[in-house]
Amino acid sequence: MTREAGRPLRADAQRNRDKILSVAVRMFADEGLNVHFERIAKEAGVGTGTLYRNFPTREVLIEAAYRNELAKLCDAAPELLATMPPYEALRAWMDRFIDYASAKLGMADALRALVESGVNPYAQSHEMMLAALASLLEAGVRAGVIRSDISAADMFAALTGIALTSGKPEEREQAERLLDLTMDGLSIHHR
Known part of the structure; x- marks a missing residue:
């Protein structure tokens, strides 16, 4: 940095x-x-x-805090792939995605105020997350453990849905079950 x-x-x-x-x-x-x-x-x-x-300023701090959470999430993909098999790396990244979504949800008012001030903290965030997710999915496909017909965009939509319905800290148990269900659907062994 x-x-x-x-x-x-x-x-x-x-x-x-x-x-x-x-x-x-x-x-x-x-x-x-x-x-x-x-x-x-x-x-x-x-x-x-x-x-x-x-x-x-408060706006600079809010934007930096959000971008730091985003960077931690995206930077985790190569780190996880370097330390664990692709299937487990993808599942661990999904947990981190829920952590990121929880933080973003918690900061919703602050982020909304930032957007109203004319700053777009979300610039490039979607592309960064898709790239991280694509690298994890591709590693799983290469290893023969993840289906090849699932795009990063589809996976991102599924994770976003889980985060929206179960992204609060008190809903974490449900989020974990939904992530496990998603992994079962991605796995070649469960087809």
Whole structure:
């Protein structure tokens, strides 16, 4: 992650930034749009100056928090494929998709306010998720464990449906069952 063109953040600065973004997602979800910057900074264990230096406005913080959640989701695909078989990697990514959707749902008011201010936090998000999902599906097809007739767009629609109906934390058990059912439908062994 870079701050200015080509100038990477120091490791401690990147850790602080990551802590701020993680806390911001949770606090916007739990307490809404008007959570005070001072509380976010305190919860993240940084000074308010550090928070304002990284995120000078509420809109910048909301957009960065959302984009960070999106990046964590999309970056997980190659990481999962590098550490587990394709079938398990896809299932693990689906769990992360529900986590992402929960965070996005929790931040709905903050994201809506951002859109109303003229910022589109969702630019390229659909394409990024489809690319991550396609890489997971393709790995499963190559390994002979996932059906080849399911597109990333179809899979994304299915996951979005699960997230919309079961994306709240208290609905996680149902989401897990629906994800398992989806995996059964994708599996070559269940045809």
